[in-house]
Amino acid sequence: MTKPPDSGAAAPASDKLDAAVLKIAGVVVLGAVMSILDITVVTVAIPTFMVDFEASVEVVAWTMTGYTLALASVIPMTGWAADRFGTKRLYMAALTFFILGSVLCSMAWSIESLVAFRVLQGIGGGMLMPLGMTIMTHAAGPQRIGRVMAVLGVPMLLGPICGPILGGWLIDEFSWHWIFLINLPLGLLALTLALIVFPADNPKPSESFDFVGMLLASPGLALFLFGVSSIPEKGTVMAARVLIPVVIGTVLLVAFVFHALRTEHPLIDLRLFRNPSLRYSVITMSLFATAFFGAGFLLPNYLQQVRGETAFDAGLLLAPQGIGAMLTMPVAGFLVDKIGPGKIVLFGVTFITIGLTGFTQLHADTSYLLVGGALFVMGLGMGCTMMPVMTAAIQTLTHGQVARGSTLMNIINQTAASIGTATMSVVLAAQLNDHPEAQTAIAASHRPDIAAQLPPGVLSEGLELAAQAFSHTYWVAVGLAALTLIPALFLPRTKPKAPVDTEASMIH
Known part of the structure; x- marks a missing residue:
């Protein structure tokens, strides 16, 4: 009788997360934090890049766009490469690319060289999240995937909040070079820990590359x-x-x-859509990410453009969302493993919709207590939504399908987030274009010399119109969040069963 292939992790004797799984999760989170932070931390440095490199905002924006496009381009190849070379080796190679790109970014001598090095950085960063998800899923097994996904959700929460805060502090206290150099010690630590902690690779015989x-x-x-x-x-x-x-x-x-x-053997296995759990998870994730990440574009801009806050202060004001998610995410991860993700996601999407509805009432002088309260409610919902949806997609896949499934979900997440951001920005721009006085007020709020030339009351009236533009745009996010409830109704509502690996069964 032939022994079935190694699954990468022994079946867990208990449904609790043991020390070995927690160590693996810690390494994965460290890599994911660096990748996601680097998407948001650069936003704060854009004005500095414009001055230092004497470049327009359109050119400087490529420091963000180039990273995102490289990240999106490399994700489709991650599933095949993980099967071919092994997840540990590929994860360490991705970290190496990310560290090398970070160091080169800190040494950039022109805006063109910075964009080129950001592309190199994005090649490594794009692989870290799907690979980390695959490694953690193999280590924990389907019965504990909800809890390990909750751990992986931490960097997704911290990135948008800590990015502007960390970036602003490093630029103010040191220089823009340090927003990249900080990845060197963190990356070397993650690389060393990955070498020690991750289990040895046992890759399959190579499939032909598509x-x-x-x-x-x-x-x-x-x-x-x-x-x-x-x-x-x-x-x-x-x-x-x-x-x-x-x-x-x-x-x-x-x-x-x-x-x-x-x-x-396609690059992205679309046959996975035959799995109803993954199919409804993809639809739910598409609508959720469009609404949530699109709305995430609006509030920092409202705080900076209408309320005159700095990027650093705006990041601090976003903290209630992260706090809310941190409270519910571990509980949601535990419950998903016990009762399935369906009920948890419905609860989460409902809370997100309620929180977003609160932002449809924004004014130029809305209390930050109300803003923080709405963010906290959204955070409670987010902690019960994003990673449980990922769990619903992956927990019914066989060991051999996990790398392809996590790759597919990361592509969906990246694409939907970009569509959401673009949608909200277009709707907001249309609202502001209808009120030129709002655009004038936004410009004047950051220029005391312009503000002094405006007639009394014009600035306050213009800022109120600008706030209304933001509040009206939030209705689009509310509608998308409410639509997310429909596919979420079809997510599994029972404790997951271990998927049958037909290939292993045949060999056995």
Whole structure:
């Protein structure tokens, strides 16, 4: 009788997280924190880059866009590479790329070199999250995946909150170079711990690499996201810089779908959609990420443009959301393993919808106590939504499908977040364009010399109109969040059963 292939982790004797799993989770979280922080920390440095490199905001924005596009382009290849080379080796290679890119970014001599090094950094950063999810899932097993996903959700909470705070402090106290250099000691620590803590790889025999799929999926996704990401700058979906890449990207992605369904080992395994749990998880994640991350674009801008807060202070004011999520995320992770994710996600999406509704009542002088309360409610909901949805997608997959499943969910998350941000920015821009006095007031709120020239009352009236533009835009997020309840109704509502690995069973 032939021994079945190693699953990467022994079946857990208890449903509690043991020390070995917690160590693996700690290393994964450290890598994920660096990757996600680097997306948000650079936003604070944009004005500094404009001055130091004498570049326009459109050019400097490529320091963010280049990172995001590299991250999105490399994600599709992660599932195949994990199966081919092993998750430990690939994770350490991704960390190495990320560290190297970070050091080179700190040494950039021009805006062009900084963008190039950010692309290199994004190649490594794009692999860290799906690989970390795969490693943790293999270590914990399907019966404990809810709790390990809750642990992996921590960096997703901390990134948007701590990024502006950390970036502002490093720039003020040291220089912009340190927002990248700080990754060197953290990255070397993560690399050393990964070498020690992660179990040895036992990769499968190599499947043929889907070169056609790569030539369709990676540039297709990158072009689509580039076009979508250009919408805020251009202010319309009809601009050539938006339409041309979106159309070409969509054609490539549609061609990939037809190709993937006819290929034995596609780059992204679309046959996973036959699994109803994953199918409804993808729909739920798409709507949730569009609403939640799109809304996440609005409040920092409201705080800075209407209320005149600095990026550092705006980051501090966002903290109640993280606190709320930290309270519910461990509980949600535990309950998902006991009763399934369905009921937990419905509870979470309801709270997110309630919290978002509170922001539809924003004014130029809305109490920060009310803002913090709405954020706290959203955080409670977020802790019960994002990682439980990820859990619903992955817990019914076999060991051999996990890498492909986590890759697919990360692609969906990245794409939906970009679409959400672009959607909210276009709706907000349309609202502000209807009230030129609001745009004047926003400009004057940061320029005392301009504000002094305005007639009495014009500034306050303009800021109130600007606040109304933000509040009206939040209704789009509320509608999307409410729609998320529909696919969430179909998520599993029972304790997950261990998936049957048919390949292992046949060998056994």
